[in-house]
Amino acid sequence: DAKTTQPPSMDCAEGRAANLPCNHSTISGNEYVYWYRQIHSQGPQYIIHGLKNNETNEMASLIITEDRKSSTLILPHATLRDTAVYYCIVRVAGTSYDKVIFGPGTSLSVIP
Amino acid sequence: DAGITQSPRYKITETGRQVTLMCHQTWSHSYMFWYRQDLGHGLRLIYYSAAADITDKGEVPDGYVVSRSKTENFPLTLESATRSQTSVYFCASSEASGVAEQFFGPGTRLTVL
Numbered sequence: 001d002a003k004t005t006q007p008p009s010m011d012c013a014e015g016r017a018a019n020l021p022c023n024h025s026t027i028s029g030n031e032y033v034y035w036y037r038q039i040h041s042q043g044p045q046y047i048i049h050g051l052k053n054n055e056t057n058e059m060a061s062l063i064i065t066e067d068r069k070s071s072t073l074i075l076p077h078a079t080l081r082d083t084a085v086y087y088c089i090v091r092v093a094g095t096s097y098d099k100v101i102f103g104p105g106t107s108l109s110v111i112p
Numbered sequence: 113d114a115g116i117t118q119s120p121r122y123k124i125t126e127t128g129r130q131v132t133l134m135c136h137q138t139w140s141h142s143y144m145f146w147y148r149q150d151l152g153h154g155l156r157l158i159y160y161s162a163a164a165d166i167t168d169k170g171e172v173p174d175g176y177v178v179s180r181s182k183t184e185n186f187p188l189t190l191e192s193a194t195r196s197q198t199s200v201y202f203c204a205s206s207e208a209s210g211v212a213e214q215f216f217g218p219g220t221r222l223t224v225l
Contacts, residue, residue, distance in 0.1 A: 042219070
């Protein structure tokens with residue numbers, strides 16, 4: 001079973017912030033939260049990752065709750081090109097990948 | 113060009129035939145991965161490799177064989193293709209560091225008739 005839970009779909013108005021939630025209530029202390037996205041017919045693309053602190057890069061911000069049981073990916077000014085499926089996954093750094101699971105993700109539609 | 117490439121991009125084959133999907137990366141990444149993507153299942157890990165000559169099973173390895181004789185190549189073979197193996201296959205690579213992100217190839221769309 002997937003270790004994360006995401007809403008199947010969301011809409012966001014162009015220019016507005018898109019906030020994509022992810023629940024990972026069984027996350028272990030040494031597991032990182034990763035976000036990827038997949039634009040239609042392309043391979044997934046890495047966005048951001050974090051352990052416990054909030055993270056920001058040129059693409060997005062990642063907010064992780066203090067208890068680490070959930071997180072939110074924020075696209076500050078969504079554009080039409082951000083329409084994609086967004087995957088939240090958790091995994092332990094530096095160990096085997098056999099338990100890495102990409103669930104169905106959240107299909108984000110950015111609306112003009 | 114540097115990056116990760118897959119070939120062929122599209123393949124149609126028949127049940128029972130052997131098919132090999134190729135994956136090549138130019139970054140000298142230690143880790144390489146094969147995923148399949150089907151509607152309703154997201155991405156599922158088939159096999160991965162931590163280095164040349166080291167491979168491990170993922171979530172759905174049955175019916176697939178991999179090899180890694182060179183760091184840059186990670187071919188995936190379907191020894192006797194079945195219709196249930198019709199899917200889009202993605203290859204990925206990452207650095208050896210524990211928190212490194214994975215870089216994905218463009219995918220191979222395989223249809224087994």
